[in-house]
Amino acid sequence: MLDRFKLDNKVALVTGAGRGLGQGMAIALAEAGADVAGLGSGSLDETADRVKTLGRRFLPLKVNLLEANADDLNKVVGRVVADLGRLDILVNNAGIIRRAPVLEFSEQDWDDVIQVNLKAVFLLSQAAGRVMVEYGQGKIINIASMLSFQGGIRVASYTASKGGVAGITRLMANELAPKGININAIAPGYMATDITETLRADPERGPAILDRIPAGRWGNPDDLKGAVIFLASPASDYVNGAIVPVDGGWLTR
Template identity: 45%
Template sequence: MTRFDLTGKTAIVTGAGRGIGKALALGLAEAGAEVAVVARTQKDLDETVQAIEAKGGKAYPITADLTASGAAEQVVAQTVEALGGLHILINNAGMNIRKKANEVTEEEWDRVVDLNLKASFFMCQAAGKIMCEQKYGRIVNIASVAGVVAMRTGIAYGSSKAGVIQMTKVLALEWSKFGVNINAIAPWYFRTPLTEALLSDEEYLQEILQRTPSGRIGDVEDLVGPAIFLSSDAAAYVTGQTISVDGGMSVYGF
Protein backbone atom coordinates (compact mmCIF):
# COMPACT_ATOMS: atom_id res chain seq x y z
CA MET A 1 0.00 0.00 0.00
CA THR A 2 1.36 3.42 -0.93
CA ARG A 3 0.50 4.86 2.49
CA PHE A 4 3.20 2.64 4.01
CA ASP A 5 5.73 3.43 1.26
CA LEU A 6 8.76 5.40 2.50
CA THR A 7 10.27 6.02 -0.92
CA GLY A 8 11.73 9.52 -1.09
CA LYS A 9 12.05 9.76 2.70
CA THR A 10 15.30 10.00 4.64
CA ALA A 11 15.67 8.54 8.11
CA ILE A 12 18.01 8.32 11.07
CA VAL A 13 18.12 5.16 13.17
CA THR A 14 20.23 5.30 16.32
CA GLY A 15 21.71 2.21 17.92
CA ALA A 16 21.61 0.67 14.45
CA GLY A 17 24.66 -1.53 14.71
CA ARG A 18 22.95 -4.53 16.26
CA GLY A 19 19.70 -6.02 17.46
CA ILE A 20 16.54 -3.95 17.31
CA GLY A 21 18.17 -0.91 15.70
CA LYS A 22 19.68 -2.95 12.89
CA ALA A 23 16.34 -4.64 12.18
CA LEU A 24 14.53 -1.30 12.11
CA ALA A 25 17.12 0.24 9.79
CA LEU A 26 16.77 -2.70 7.41
CA GLY A 27 12.99 -2.49 7.59
CA LEU A 28 12.88 1.23 6.79
CA ALA A 29 15.28 0.73 3.89
CA GLU A 30 13.16 -2.10 2.50
CA ALA A 31 10.15 0.24 2.71
CA GLY A 32 12.04 2.70 0.49
CA ALA A 33 13.75 5.12 2.89
CA GLU A 34 17.38 6.18 2.69
CA VAL A 35 18.79 5.57 6.13
CA ALA A 36 21.56 7.14 8.20
CA VAL A 37 22.59 4.45 10.67
CA VAL A 38 24.18 5.60 13.91
CA ALA A 39 26.19 3.64 16.47
CA ARG A 40 29.43 3.81 18.43
CA THR A 41 31.12 0.81 16.78
CA GLN A 42 32.27 1.16 13.17
CA LYS A 43 32.39 -2.60 12.57
CA ASP A 44 28.74 -3.00 13.55
CA LEU A 45 27.76 -0.06 11.35
CA ASP A 46 29.62 -1.50 8.37
CA GLU A 47 27.69 -4.75 8.73
CA THR A 48 24.37 -2.89 8.86
CA VAL A 49 25.24 -0.84 5.79
CA GLN A 50 26.30 -3.97 3.90
CA ALA A 51 23.03 -5.71 4.81
CA ILE A 52 20.98 -2.75 3.59
CA GLU A 53 22.95 -2.37 0.36
CA ALA A 54 22.73 -6.12 -0.31
CA LYS A 55 18.96 -5.67 -0.53
CA GLY A 56 19.25 -2.69 -2.86
CA GLY A 57 18.84 0.02 -0.23
CA LYS A 58 20.91 3.09 0.55
CA ALA A 59 22.56 3.65 3.92
CA TYR A 60 24.98 6.17 5.36
CA PRO A 61 27.01 5.26 8.47
CA ILE A 62 27.64 7.75 11.27
CA THR A 63 29.87 6.79 14.18
CA ALA A 64 28.85 8.76 17.26
CA ASP A 65 28.55 8.68 21.03
CA LEU A 66 25.15 10.28 21.49
CA THR A 67 25.87 11.14 25.12
CA ALA A 68 28.63 13.54 24.05
CA SER A 69 27.81 17.25 24.03
CA GLY A 70 26.66 18.42 20.60
CA ALA A 71 26.52 14.89 19.16
CA ALA A 72 22.83 15.09 18.24
CA GLU A 73 23.28 18.27 16.20
CA GLN A 74 26.29 16.76 14.42
CA VAL A 75 24.43 13.55 13.54
CA VAL A 76 21.48 15.46 12.13
CA ALA A 77 23.72 17.84 10.19
CA GLN A 78 25.69 14.94 8.68
CA THR A 79 22.49 13.20 7.68
CA VAL A 80 21.06 16.25 5.95
CA GLU A 81 24.33 16.86 4.14
CA ALA A 82 24.71 13.23 3.03
CA LEU A 83 21.09 12.36 2.23
CA GLY A 84 19.63 15.75 1.39
CA GLY A 85 17.05 16.02 4.16
CA LEU A 86 15.44 14.42 7.17
CA HIS A 87 11.90 13.06 7.51
CA ILE A 88 12.11 10.22 10.05
CA LEU A 89 13.94 9.68 13.33
CA ILE A 90 14.00 6.35 15.15
CA ASN A 91 15.44 6.87 18.64
CA ASN A 92 16.61 3.38 19.53
CA ALA A 93 20.01 3.72 21.22
CA GLY A 94 19.80 2.60 24.81
CA MET A 95 21.27 0.53 27.62
CA ASN A 96 20.33 -1.17 30.86
CA ILE A 97 22.10 -1.92 34.13
CA ARG A 98 20.14 -4.55 36.05
CA LYS A 99 20.62 -3.96 39.76
CA LYS A 100 18.50 -3.67 42.87
CA ALA A 101 17.68 -0.05 43.65
CA ASN A 102 19.91 0.16 46.73
CA GLU A 103 22.91 -1.09 44.74
CA VAL A 104 22.81 1.42 41.87
CA THR A 105 25.64 3.95 41.86
CA GLU A 106 25.36 7.55 40.75
CA GLU A 107 27.66 6.83 37.81
CA GLU A 108 25.48 3.92 36.69
CA TRP A 109 22.31 6.00 37.00
CA ASP A 110 23.83 8.76 34.90
CA ARG A 111 25.06 6.36 32.21
CA VAL A 112 21.60 4.86 31.72
CA VAL A 113 19.59 8.08 31.92
CA ASP A 114 22.05 10.06 29.80
CA LEU A 115 21.74 7.64 26.88
CA ASN A 116 18.14 6.46 27.19
CA LEU A 117 16.48 9.79 27.99
CA LYS A 118 18.81 12.76 27.65
CA ALA A 119 20.36 11.71 24.33
CA SER A 120 16.94 10.75 22.97
CA PHE A 121 15.58 14.17 23.81
CA PHE A 122 18.41 16.05 22.15
CA MET A 123 18.10 13.85 19.06
CA CYS A 124 14.41 14.79 19.01
CA GLN A 125 15.28 18.44 19.46
CA ALA A 126 17.88 18.49 16.68
CA ALA A 127 15.61 16.63 14.26
CA GLY A 128 12.54 18.54 15.38
CA LYS A 129 14.01 21.90 14.42
CA ILE A 130 14.24 20.74 10.81
CA MET A 131 10.94 18.88 10.82
CA CYS A 132 8.95 21.74 12.33
CA GLU A 133 10.39 24.17 9.79
CA GLN A 134 9.57 21.92 6.83
CA LYS A 135 6.13 21.11 8.35
CA TYR A 136 6.64 17.35 8.19
CA GLY A 137 8.28 14.71 10.32
CA ARG A 138 7.92 11.36 12.02
CA ILE A 139 9.71 10.52 15.28
CA VAL A 140 9.51 7.07 16.85
CA ASN A 141 11.04 6.67 20.30
CA ILE A 142 11.85 3.15 21.46
CA ALA A 143 10.60 2.98 25.03
CA SER A 144 9.89 -0.23 26.97
CA VAL A 145 7.14 -1.94 28.90
CA ALA A 146 9.49 -1.30 31.84
CA GLY A 147 8.38 2.32 31.52
CA VAL A 148 4.75 1.28 31.93
CA VAL A 149 4.78 -1.53 34.52
CA ALA A 150 7.15 -2.04 37.47
CA MET A 151 10.06 -4.47 37.10
CA ARG A 152 12.06 -6.00 39.93
CA THR A 153 15.44 -4.72 38.71
CA GLY A 154 16.56 -1.92 36.45
CA ILE A 155 15.34 1.13 38.37
CA ALA A 156 17.35 3.54 36.21
CA TYR A 157 16.20 1.83 33.01
CA GLY A 158 12.53 1.82 33.98
CA SER A 159 12.67 5.44 35.08
CA SER A 160 14.39 6.51 31.87
CA LYS A 161 11.88 4.68 29.68
CA ALA A 162 8.94 6.15 31.60
CA GLY A 163 10.57 9.48 30.87
CA VAL A 164 10.75 8.63 27.17
CA ILE A 165 7.02 7.89 27.14
CA GLN A 166 6.18 11.19 28.83
CA MET A 167 8.65 13.06 26.61
CA THR A 168 6.85 11.60 23.59
CA LYS A 169 3.53 13.00 24.81
CA VAL A 170 4.90 16.48 25.52
CA LEU A 171 6.68 16.72 22.16
CA ALA A 172 3.51 15.56 20.38
CA LEU A 173 1.59 18.32 22.15
CA GLU A 174 4.10 20.93 21.01
CA TRP A 175 4.96 19.79 17.50
CA SER A 176 1.92 18.08 15.99
CA LYS A 177 0.61 21.45 14.80
CA PHE A 178 3.72 21.63 12.61
CA GLY A 179 2.99 18.29 10.95
CA VAL A 180 5.48 16.42 13.14
CA ASN A 181 4.11 13.25 14.72
CA ILE A 182 5.92 11.74 17.70
CA ASN A 183 5.08 8.27 18.98
CA ALA A 184 6.77 5.50 20.92
CA ILE A 185 7.06 1.73 20.82
CA ALA A 186 7.33 -0.20 24.09
CA PRO A 187 8.88 -3.65 23.58
CA TRP A 188 9.00 -6.54 26.06
CA TYR A 189 11.77 -9.16 25.87
CA PHE A 190 13.29 -9.62 22.42
CA ARG A 191 16.17 -11.81 21.37
CA THR A 192 19.12 -9.47 20.86
CA PRO A 193 22.83 -9.53 21.77
CA LEU A 194 21.94 -7.55 24.92
CA THR A 195 19.41 -10.13 26.19
CA GLU A 196 21.22 -13.28 25.06
CA ALA A 197 22.75 -14.03 28.47
CA LEU A 198 19.49 -13.49 30.36
CA LEU A 199 17.43 -15.62 28.00
CA SER A 200 19.97 -18.43 28.10
CA ASP A 201 19.01 -18.95 31.76
CA GLU A 202 16.23 -21.52 31.37
CA GLU A 203 14.60 -20.74 34.71
CA TYR A 204 14.50 -17.02 33.92
CA LEU A 205 13.24 -17.69 30.41
CA GLN A 206 10.37 -19.81 31.67
CA GLU A 207 9.39 -17.11 34.15
CA ILE A 208 9.27 -14.57 31.31
CA LEU A 209 7.22 -16.89 29.12
CA GLN A 210 4.71 -17.52 31.90
CA ARG A 211 4.02 -13.78 31.97
CA THR A 212 3.71 -13.44 28.20
CA PRO A 213 0.24 -14.38 26.91
CA SER A 214 1.53 -15.11 23.40
CA GLY A 215 3.90 -17.68 24.92
CA ARG A 216 7.08 -16.64 23.13
CA ILE A 217 9.95 -14.20 23.20
CA GLY A 218 9.74 -11.45 20.62
CA ASP A 219 11.72 -11.51 17.40
CA VAL A 220 13.17 -8.18 16.27
CA GLU A 221 11.16 -8.50 13.06
CA ASP A 222 8.01 -8.11 15.18
CA LEU A 223 8.99 -4.46 15.70
CA VAL A 224 9.53 -3.58 12.05
CA GLY A 225 5.85 -3.34 11.09
CA PRO A 226 4.90 -0.97 13.92
CA ALA A 227 7.96 1.19 13.20
CA ILE A 228 7.14 1.46 9.49
CA PHE A 229 3.51 2.25 10.31
CA LEU A 230 4.44 5.08 12.68
CA SER A 231 7.03 6.39 10.21
CA SER A 232 4.60 6.46 7.30
CA ASP A 233 1.63 8.49 6.11
CA ALA A 234 -0.58 5.64 7.28
CA ALA A 235 -0.10 7.09 10.78
CA ALA A 236 -0.83 10.68 9.80
CA TYR A 237 -3.43 11.06 12.57
CA VAL A 238 -1.49 9.15 15.24
CA THR A 239 0.65 11.17 17.64
CA GLY A 240 1.62 11.11 21.30
CA GLN A 241 0.90 7.38 21.54
CA THR A 242 2.89 4.43 22.86
CA ILE A 243 2.30 1.07 21.20
CA SER A 244 3.23 -1.90 23.37
CA VAL A 245 4.78 -4.70 21.31
CA ASP A 246 4.95 -7.25 24.07
CA GLY A 247 2.96 -10.37 23.30
CA GLY A 248 0.32 -9.12 25.71
CA MET A 249 2.61 -8.92 28.76
CA SER A 250 1.49 -5.44 29.83
CA VAL A 251 -2.10 -6.61 30.07
CA TYR A 252 -1.37 -7.75 33.62
CA GLY A 253 2.24 -6.79 34.40
CA PHE A 254 5.19 -8.66 35.85
Protein backbone atom coordinates (compact mmCIF):
# COMPACT_ATOMS: atom_id res chain seq x y z
CA MET A 1 0.00 0.00 0.00
CA LEU A 2 2.77 2.48 0.86
CA ASP A 3 4.15 2.06 -2.66
CA ARG A 4 1.21 4.14 -3.89
CA PHE A 5 2.69 7.16 -2.11
CA LYS A 6 6.11 6.85 -3.75
CA LEU A 7 7.24 9.38 -6.36
CA ASP A 8 10.29 7.59 -7.72
CA ASN A 9 11.21 8.67 -11.27
CA LYS A 10 8.75 11.56 -11.14
CA VAL A 11 9.59 15.23 -11.78
CA ALA A 12 7.86 18.03 -9.86
CA LEU A 13 7.81 21.77 -10.51
CA VAL A 14 7.14 23.86 -7.38
CA THR A 15 6.66 27.63 -7.56
CA GLY A 16 7.70 29.81 -4.64
CA ALA A 17 10.15 27.07 -3.69
CA GLY A 18 12.77 29.27 -2.04
CA ARG A 19 11.20 29.49 1.41
CA GLY A 20 8.18 28.79 3.57
CA LEU A 21 5.44 26.46 2.39
CA GLY A 22 6.90 26.07 -1.09
CA GLN A 23 10.28 25.01 0.23
CA GLY A 24 8.64 22.56 2.61
CA MET A 25 6.60 20.96 -0.17
CA ALA A 26 9.57 20.79 -2.54
CA ILE A 27 11.55 18.93 0.11
CA ALA A 28 8.59 16.63 0.85
CA LEU A 29 8.30 15.66 -2.81
CA ALA A 30 12.03 14.94 -2.92
CA GLU A 31 11.72 12.84 0.24
CA ALA A 32 9.06 10.79 -1.56
CA GLY A 33 11.41 10.21 -4.49
CA ALA A 34 10.81 13.02 -7.00
CA ASP A 35 13.33 15.22 -8.74
CA VAL A 36 12.40 18.87 -8.30
CA ALA A 37 12.43 22.05 -10.34
CA GLY A 38 12.09 25.02 -8.01
CA LEU A 39 10.85 28.36 -9.29
CA GLY A 40 11.33 31.59 -7.38
CA SER A 41 12.32 35.23 -7.65
CA GLY A 42 14.81 35.00 -4.77
CA SER A 43 17.52 32.58 -3.71
CA LEU A 44 16.84 28.88 -4.21
CA ASP A 45 20.19 27.76 -2.80
CA GLU A 46 18.91 26.38 0.51
CA THR A 47 16.14 24.41 -1.17
CA ALA A 48 18.61 23.09 -3.75
CA ASP A 49 21.03 21.93 -1.07
CA ARG A 50 18.32 20.14 0.89
CA VAL A 51 16.89 18.40 -2.17
CA LYS A 52 20.32 17.31 -3.39
CA THR A 53 21.20 15.98 0.07
CA LEU A 54 18.31 13.55 -0.43
CA GLY A 55 19.96 12.29 -3.62
CA ARG A 56 17.50 14.02 -5.95
CA ARG A 57 18.13 16.37 -8.82
CA PHE A 58 17.22 20.05 -8.46
CA LEU A 59 16.72 22.57 -11.23
CA PRO A 60 16.64 26.23 -10.10
CA LEU A 61 14.44 28.56 -12.15
CA LYS A 62 14.77 32.27 -11.42
CA VAL A 63 11.47 33.78 -12.54
CA ASN A 64 9.52 36.81 -11.31
CA LEU A 65 5.86 35.85 -11.67
CA LEU A 66 4.84 39.51 -11.34
CA GLU A 67 6.26 40.02 -14.82
CA ALA A 68 5.70 36.59 -16.38
CA ASN A 69 3.41 36.10 -19.38
CA ALA A 70 2.15 32.99 -21.15
CA ASP A 71 5.25 32.72 -23.34
CA ASP A 72 7.54 32.95 -20.30
CA LEU A 73 5.68 30.16 -18.51
CA ASN A 74 5.60 27.93 -21.57
CA LYS A 75 9.38 28.32 -21.65
CA VAL A 76 9.58 27.35 -17.95
CA VAL A 77 7.78 24.09 -18.66
CA GLY A 78 9.95 23.48 -21.71
CA ARG A 79 13.08 24.01 -19.64
CA VAL A 80 11.92 21.51 -17.00
CA VAL A 81 11.23 18.87 -19.64
CA ALA A 82 14.52 19.57 -21.43
CA ASP A 83 16.68 19.45 -18.28
CA LEU A 84 14.90 16.84 -16.15
CA GLY A 85 13.32 14.73 -18.88
CA ARG A 86 9.62 15.15 -18.09
CA LEU A 87 7.07 16.94 -15.91
CA ASP A 88 4.67 14.87 -13.81
CA ILE A 89 3.67 17.19 -10.95
CA LEU A 90 3.02 20.93 -10.75
CA VAL A 91 2.57 22.68 -7.41
CA ASN A 92 1.29 26.24 -7.87
CA ASN A 93 2.39 27.61 -4.51
CA ALA A 94 3.79 31.10 -5.18
CA GLY A 95 1.67 33.90 -3.81
CA ILE A 96 1.75 37.47 -2.55
CA ILE A 97 -0.59 39.58 -0.43
CA ARG A 98 -1.37 43.29 -0.13
CA ARG A 99 -3.29 44.82 2.79
CA ALA A 100 -5.49 47.93 2.84
CA PRO A 101 -9.09 48.86 3.67
CA VAL A 102 -11.39 47.92 0.80
CA LEU A 103 -12.36 51.52 -0.03
CA GLU A 104 -8.69 52.53 -0.23
CA PHE A 105 -7.38 49.45 -2.04
CA SER A 106 -5.22 50.51 -4.98
CA GLU A 107 -5.49 49.28 -8.55
CA GLN A 108 -1.80 48.34 -8.49
CA ASP A 109 -2.22 46.17 -5.40
CA TRP A 110 -5.21 44.52 -7.05
CA ASP A 111 -3.35 43.84 -10.30
CA ASP A 112 -0.14 42.55 -8.69
CA VAL A 113 -1.88 39.98 -6.51
CA ILE A 114 -4.19 38.76 -9.27
CA GLN A 115 -1.19 38.41 -11.59
CA VAL A 116 0.84 36.21 -9.24
CA ASN A 117 -1.88 34.35 -7.37
CA LEU A 118 -4.35 33.67 -10.16
CA LYS A 119 -3.23 34.54 -13.69
CA ALA A 120 0.18 32.87 -13.35
CA VAL A 121 -1.45 29.82 -11.75
CA PHE A 122 -3.79 29.46 -14.72
CA LEU A 123 -1.12 30.04 -17.37
CA LEU A 124 1.38 27.67 -15.79
CA SER A 125 -1.31 25.02 -15.37
CA GLN A 126 -2.16 25.42 -19.05
CA ALA A 127 1.46 24.97 -20.05
CA ALA A 128 1.99 21.96 -17.78
CA GLY A 129 -1.36 20.47 -18.75
CA ARG A 130 -0.41 20.44 -22.43
CA VAL A 131 2.65 18.34 -21.61
CA MET A 132 0.78 16.04 -19.21
CA VAL A 133 -1.93 15.34 -21.80
CA GLU A 134 0.79 13.82 -23.99
CA TYR A 135 1.67 11.40 -21.15
CA GLY A 136 -1.96 10.61 -20.37
CA GLN A 137 -1.31 11.40 -16.71
CA GLY A 138 -0.22 14.18 -14.37
CA LYS A 139 -0.90 15.95 -11.10
CA ILE A 140 -1.55 19.67 -10.66
CA ILE A 141 -1.81 20.90 -7.07
CA ASN A 142 -2.89 24.47 -6.47
CA ILE A 143 -2.50 26.26 -3.16
CA ALA A 144 -5.82 27.77 -2.14
CA SER A 145 -6.53 29.38 1.25
CA MET A 146 -9.01 29.75 4.06
CA LEU A 147 -10.07 32.79 2.03
CA SER A 148 -11.19 30.47 -0.74
CA PHE A 149 -14.07 29.82 1.69
CA GLN A 150 -14.24 33.05 3.71
CA GLY A 151 -14.08 36.77 3.03
CA GLY A 152 -11.24 38.00 5.20
CA ILE A 153 -10.47 41.62 6.09
CA ARG A 154 -8.30 44.21 4.28
CA VAL A 155 -7.05 41.74 1.64
CA ALA A 156 -9.46 42.28 -1.27
CA SER A 157 -7.23 41.06 -4.09
CA TYR A 158 -5.95 38.09 -2.08
CA THR A 159 -9.50 36.93 -1.30
CA ALA A 160 -10.50 37.34 -4.94
CA SER A 161 -7.43 35.46 -6.14
CA LYS A 162 -7.91 32.52 -3.79
CA GLY A 163 -11.59 32.24 -4.61
CA GLY A 164 -10.48 32.15 -8.23
CA VAL A 165 -7.93 29.43 -7.52
CA ALA A 166 -10.66 27.23 -6.08
CA GLY A 167 -12.80 27.89 -9.13
CA ILE A 168 -10.19 27.08 -11.76
CA THR A 169 -9.15 24.00 -9.80
CA ARG A 170 -12.67 22.64 -10.20
CA LEU A 171 -13.01 23.79 -13.81
CA MET A 172 -9.72 22.29 -14.95
CA ALA A 173 -10.49 19.08 -13.06
CA ASN A 174 -13.76 18.79 -14.99
CA GLU A 175 -12.01 19.24 -18.33
CA LEU A 176 -8.79 17.31 -17.75
CA ALA A 177 -9.82 14.37 -15.54
CA PRO A 178 -10.89 12.43 -18.66
CA LYS A 179 -7.34 12.88 -19.96
CA GLY A 180 -5.78 11.30 -16.85
CA ILE A 181 -4.77 14.53 -15.11
CA ASN A 182 -5.71 15.05 -11.47
CA ILE A 183 -6.16 18.69 -10.46
CA ASN A 184 -6.77 19.46 -6.80
CA ALA A 185 -5.90 22.13 -4.25
CA ILE A 186 -4.63 22.38 -0.70
CA ALA A 187 -6.14 25.12 1.46
CA PRO A 188 -3.63 25.87 4.23
CA GLY A 189 -4.92 27.35 7.44
CA TYR A 190 -3.08 30.08 9.28
CA MET A 191 0.60 29.22 8.85
CA ALA A 192 3.62 30.73 10.57
CA THR A 193 5.39 32.05 7.46
CA ASP A 194 6.68 35.38 6.14
CA ILE A 195 3.33 36.16 4.55
CA THR A 196 1.55 36.06 7.94
CA GLU A 197 4.26 37.82 9.95
CA THR A 198 2.30 41.09 10.09
CA LEU A 199 -0.86 39.27 11.09
CA ARG A 200 0.84 37.27 13.85
CA ALA A 201 2.36 40.48 15.23
CA ASP A 202 -1.00 42.26 15.36
CA PRO A 203 -1.86 42.56 19.10
CA GLU A 204 -5.56 42.00 18.45
CA ARG A 205 -5.88 39.77 15.40
CA GLY A 206 -2.93 37.48 16.18
CA PRO A 207 -4.31 36.19 19.51
CA ALA A 208 -7.88 36.13 18.14
CA ILE A 209 -6.85 33.86 15.28
CA LEU A 210 -4.91 31.54 17.56
CA ASP A 211 -7.85 31.28 19.94
CA ARG A 212 -10.09 30.10 17.11
CA ILE A 213 -7.81 27.29 15.86
CA PRO A 214 -8.96 24.02 17.51
CA ALA A 215 -5.46 22.55 17.21
CA GLY A 216 -4.20 25.40 19.42
CA ARG A 217 -1.29 26.52 17.23
CA TRP A 218 -0.38 28.13 13.94
CA GLY A 219 0.60 25.67 11.23
CA ASN A 220 4.08 25.24 9.77
CA PRO A 221 5.45 24.01 6.41
CA ASP A 222 5.82 20.42 7.63
CA ASP A 223 2.05 20.25 8.12
CA LEU A 224 1.54 20.27 4.34
CA LYS A 225 3.91 17.41 3.57
CA GLY A 226 1.38 14.60 3.87
CA ALA A 227 -1.25 16.38 1.79
CA VAL A 228 1.09 17.31 -1.05
CA ILE A 229 2.58 13.80 -1.27
CA PHE A 230 -0.92 12.28 -1.29
CA LEU A 231 -2.16 14.58 -4.07
CA ALA A 232 1.05 14.10 -6.10
CA SER A 233 1.05 10.31 -5.86
CA PRO A 234 -0.96 7.41 -7.33
CA ALA A 235 -2.80 7.22 -3.99
CA SER A 236 -4.97 10.14 -5.20
CA ASP A 237 -5.70 8.86 -8.71
CA TYR A 238 -9.48 9.02 -8.11
CA VAL A 239 -9.41 12.45 -6.44
CA ASN A 240 -10.40 15.28 -8.78
CA GLY A 241 -11.32 18.90 -8.05
CA ALA A 242 -10.95 18.60 -4.27
CA ILE A 243 -10.01 21.54 -2.05
CA VAL A 244 -8.29 19.90 0.92
CA PRO A 245 -8.13 22.05 4.09
CA VAL A 246 -5.01 21.66 6.22
CA ASP A 247 -6.07 24.13 8.86
CA GLY A 248 -5.93 22.71 12.38
CA GLY A 249 -9.73 22.64 12.34
CA TRP A 250 -10.24 26.35 11.50
CA LEU A 251 -13.15 25.75 9.13
CA THR A 252 -15.02 23.61 11.66
CA ARG A 253 -15.56 26.64 13.92
